[in-house]
Amino acid sequence: MGSLRDDAAGAERAAAVVGALAHPDRVRLVALLCEQDATATELAGRLGRPRTAVTRHLRVLVTQGLLARSKVGGEPRYRVVEPVLHGLVACMEDCSR
Secondary structure, three states, X not given: OOOOOOOHHHHHHHHHHHHHOOOHHHHHHHHHHHHOOEEHHHHHHXXXXXXXXXXXXXXXXXXXXXXXXXXXXXXXXXXXXXXXXXXXXXXXXXXXX
């Protein structure tokens, strides 16, 4: 990927990623999922938020291609599929100190 100054498509993708993360709950969800895969119920418990709200946020992140959802048996599990998110979460953690 080239410099975002010169790459309109790259800048558009970067803006979509930032937009998908533009909610505190979604930032927290991604941070949790960078540690380990989880179900919406597990994530709701960790965040202290209703499962329906967590599911809506997860849908945004899946739609942007940042997370994937897989169902083996019972409830679907979510995982990070965009490897750059690990570094982005680390950067956001540094910025929040």
